[in-house]
Amino acid sequence: MSVEHASRRIIEGYARGGADLAADEVWAVEAHLETCRGCRDRLSAAVDAGVPAVVSLVDTVWSGLEPQLAVTATMPRGRPWSARLSRWMTPAMVPWLAMVVGVTLLALLLDLVGTGTGEVSLVLLFAPVLPVLGVAASWSRELDPAYELTASVPRAGLHLVLRRTASVLAVVVPALLVGGWATGVMVAQWLLPCLAFTATTLALGGVVGVTRAAVGLATVWAAVVVVPTLATRRITFALQADGLPVWALILALGIGVVIARRGAYSVLGAHR
Amino acid sequence: MTLGKEHHMMSAVTAADLAPTPYAWEIRATGLKVRVGRKRMAVDGLDLSLGTGVHGLLGPNGAGKTTLIRALATVLRPAEGTLELLGESVGGRGEHRALRRRIGYLPQEFGYYKRFTVREFVEYMAWLKEVPKADIPAAVQRAVERVGLADRADERMKALSGGMIRRVGIAQAIVNDPLILLLDEPTVGLDPAQRLRFRELLQELGTDTCVVVSTHLVEDVAAACTDVVLFAEGRLVFQGPPDELASVGGPEHEGDSPLERGYSAMLLNPRQGRGSW
Numbered sequence: 009m010s011v012e013h014a015s016r017r018i019i020e021g022y023a024r025g026g027a028d029l030a031a032d033e034v035w036a037v038e039a040h041l042e043t044c045r046g047c048r049d050r051l052s053a054a055v056d057a058g059v060p061a062v063v064s065l066v067d068t069v070w071s072g073l074e075p076q077l078a079v080t081a082t083m084p085r086g087r088p089w090s091a092r093l094s095r096w097m098t099p100a101m102v103p104w105l106a107m108v109v110g111v112t113l114l115a116l117l118l119d120l121v122g123t124g125t126g127e128v129s130l131v132l133l134f135a136p137v138l139p140v141l142g143v144a145a146s147w148s149r150e151l152d153p154a155y156e157l158t159a160s161v162p163r164a165g166l167h168l169v170l171r172r173t174a175s176v177l178a179v180v181v182p183a184l185l186v187g188g189w190a191t192g193v194m195v196a197q198w199l200l201p202c203l204a205f206t207a208t209t210l211a212l213g214g215v216v217g218v219t220r221a222a223v224g225l226a227t228v229w230a231a232v233v234v235v236p237t238l239a240t241r242r243i244t245f246a247l248q249a250d251g252l253p254v255w256a257l258i259l260a261l262g263i264g265v266v267i268a269r270r271g272a273y274s275v276l277g278a279h280r
Numbered sequence: 281m282t283l284g285k286e287h288h289m290m291s292a293v294t295a296a297d298l299a300p301t302p303y304a305w306e307i308r309a310t311g312l313k314v315r316v317g318r319k320r321m322a323v324d325g326l327d328l329s330l331g332t333g334v335h336g337l338l339g340p341n342g343a344g345k346t347t348l349i350r351a352l353a354t355v356l357r358p359a360e361g362t363l364e365l366l367g368e369s370v371g372g373r374g375e376h377r378a379l380r381r382r383i384g385y386l387p388q389e390f391g392y393y394k395r396f397t398v399r400e401f402v403e404y405m406a407w408l409k410e411v412p413k414a415d416i417p418a419a420v421q422r423a424v425e426r427v428g429l430a431d432r433a434d435e436r437m438k439a440l441s442g443g444m445i446r447r448v449g450i451a452q453a454i455v456n457d458p459l460i461l462l463l464d465e466p467t468v469g470l471d472p473a474q475r476l477r478f479r480e481l482l483q484e485l486g487t488d489t490c491v492v493v494s495t496h497l498v499e500d501v502a503a504a505c506t507d508v509v510l511f512a513e514g515r516l517v518f519q520g521p522p523d524e525l526a527s528v529g530g531p532e533h534e535g536d537s538p539l540e541r542g543y544s545a546m547l548l549n550p551r552q553g554r555g556s557w
Binding site for chain 2: 090099100153157158161162165168270271274275276
């Protein structure tokens with residue numbers, strides 16, 4: 009784009025106060041000066057050369073400002089990783105994620121040592137509920153001090169919920185991947201239940217609140233699967249390879265409900 | 281000038297600023313009911329129209345002030361009636377993203393992250409409020425300066441006093457230059473000098489913003505508000521300038537100032553005042 013610069017007559021007229029310029033010329037030159045450094049330089053040269061009154065005025069302003077500018081500290085460089093990280097997880101989630109990784113490692117350790125559960129892998133047993141705990145912490149009234157503020161912002165809603173869920177999975181899935189690889193469990197066997205539980209938590213969370221949904225699902229899982237498995241030392245139906253299509257169905261249903269009720273996450277109710 | 285880099289300044293006035301407003305009132309409620317819990321209607325049939333200015337929301341504890349402010353912040357949905365904010369009807373399951381960008385909100389319980397510095401926290405809130413990325417640093421600095429925290433901006437929030445935390449809360453509320461600013465008990469924890477400064481800030485904001493301040497301190501309203509909204513048991517009792525409320529009270533009513541006496545008079549006989557707005 010070619011830009012027409014202000015003429016010498018206009019610049020000098022403007023420097024003298026603009027009294028001999030037409031109003032639209034003053035308006036146009038001001039708008040131009042805002043964006044054109046070259047013309048600002050020409051203006052300051054014109055002021056220096058011909059208008060001592062303005063020079064002395066500018067000097068007064070400078071001498072008034074300089075002591076203030078000298079004591080104003082420059083803005084320190086922020087911690088850019090901190091700002092970027094906070095877009096994916098709140099500080100409230102960090103201890104929970106640490107706990108989730110700790111539980112995974114502990115389960116892995118017990119599996120490798122081979123104490124207790126016989127043929128049932130503890131990693132497999134805990135895989136579905138681990139991300140749920142992280143998701144609960146990401147959208148909780150009790151755990152997140154800024155929950156009410158977060159609920160009131162334009163970004164609140166499904167978009168932010170999914171962002172935080174994704175960051176939980178980004179921590180949990182690699183930890184489980186290591187655990188699954190070390191204990192020789194098939195990936196789909198823990199990944200599908202894990203994702204299905206996460207989706208169901210979100211789906212139920214839109215109705216009763218994410219934290220309540222997470223606590224409820226974790227309790228059900230413990231009662232229906234963990235306790236019987238540990239008692240009988242046999243893999244329950246839920247974790248056998250035959251169960252995989254059912255988990256896939258639950259996952260699809262969960263995702264469907266979440267999408268259908270996506271408006272529900274931007275009000276306070278989802279934080280319960 | 282010795283600028284290292286040429287900044288392309290935006291022209292001061294944009295087309296959006298010049299466009300006529302498509303609404304008569306920033307906030308307009310008719311027959312508004314908002315439910316708290318299963319049964320209780322904390323706001324019960326409210327008719328209210330608020331325009332630009334500072335509106336003091338007064339009322340006894342449990343009158344429904346916080347619920348009303350939450351409904352105005354769109355985090356609670358109306359159970360009945362209509363609520364229009366900036367001409368947009370609030371209700372149903374919509375996310376109201378465009379509307380929320382024009383709202384600033386300070387909740388009564390202002391929660392924050394202790395490890396964040398003031399600047400980081402306000403930046404984070406600006407990001408959540410979808411302030412354009414390029415404008416965030418300047419908007420944050422402006423907001424922090426307006427609440428007088430420029431010299432503490434890079435300190436961790438856990439090192440701040442209660443009054444300063446409150447001011448961070450106000451800074452995050454105004455960081456997106458809202459058209460509707462909702463402040464729930466903003467003066468709690470401020471010392472007298474800070475309250476004076478805060479009232480000045482309110483008056484400044486009230487020139488082009490619809491500010492709703494909930495408070496139980498009558499003197500805050502007298503000093504800073506253009507308009508009093510008196511609220512009891514979920515209903516509007518009085519709306520009008522502070523002077524008018526003061527004129528209702530007589531020497532027989534409780535209170536140390538004319539406004540407090542007016543306040544007591546209105547609450548003694550809520551039915552009488554209902555028609556006066």
